[in-house]
Amino acid sequence: MTVSGGEPLAHFDYLFHLLSLARKEKIHTCVETSGYASFEHIRALIPLVSLWLWDFKASEADHRRLTGVEAERIRGNLRKLDACGAPLVLRCPWIPEINDSSAYSEELLEISAELKSVRRIEIEPYQPLGEDKYKRLGRPLLCEAKFPSKKASGDYLKFLQNRTNIPVVEG
Template structure:
């Protein structure tokens, strides 16, 4: 039997794709991002065990609410790509029930990307860093797997929203933002870009779990400046479409 491991489910998500969404947070992530505010999702062995059939029943229960608002379901994490068999089966069930599917991922999975994306309407693609060495410093992993996923998504012409966390001293330079803009302009089907200001909301989890927080002392990012950069990137993307 196909069993998934789920960290949690949010029934009224408003920031994880279009409309009102049921957000299913998968357990397990191979990246170790310095700023991660959900380190409790890292370990693949945790989470609640559930079958695709049990999960679709939970999702369908909220269908009258999110359908009216142009919403659907978002698979997030952790990273859903680490449970490809379960992700494919639950995505198929969602499509059978006429539910819009969004995949929130950094692209760091274990393969079967084409099959997964057959049942995906929108990708929220999290760009950690665009520089190979700095990507590894930030995530403790190599960038290649993420690029492999991105290449597959491009080949399949999948709609994407780009997300990128802006961290003081790491991803907040004018040079980095411009290089990021040029990289995004080279991608197809990017509907919009969301720049997320670094915050300290998850730091207490590290204390509770007895883990060292690698960005200790780094202040929150200026939200106003991040919004200005976000608007500028989105304007440049619009210009490239015409």
């Protein structure tokens, strides 16, 4: 069972209850999170979560501009969770001209080399699936991103695969 959202950790009491019930039934559980939460909540969930799907969205320099929050808390929580030995997958949106900087790639490679519990890195090439919905609702797009070509996605995967021992796959 995968719990995603919005941000599931924003609903801690409900999430704790749901995951407790799943654990009693021996259901494999995943939590997909940005990691922007109190570590006390994350720590309480560790025995209930089989796998953490952790978003790694942007370089520290760009994180606030792109997400509205600083990366420091998220990266700190990621390191603490890793120190607890919790199994992790880093999920990395890759959006040309938005977060495809060398700083993003270098920080991803640095932190993945530092962490011991990362099972794999999933690169999530930008999918403009919500753009039509925003237009129909008369809302402005959050960004003017481009859909990456297959070649660009493949080249980026190879670049990362050649620089880490952790499996890197397209999500």
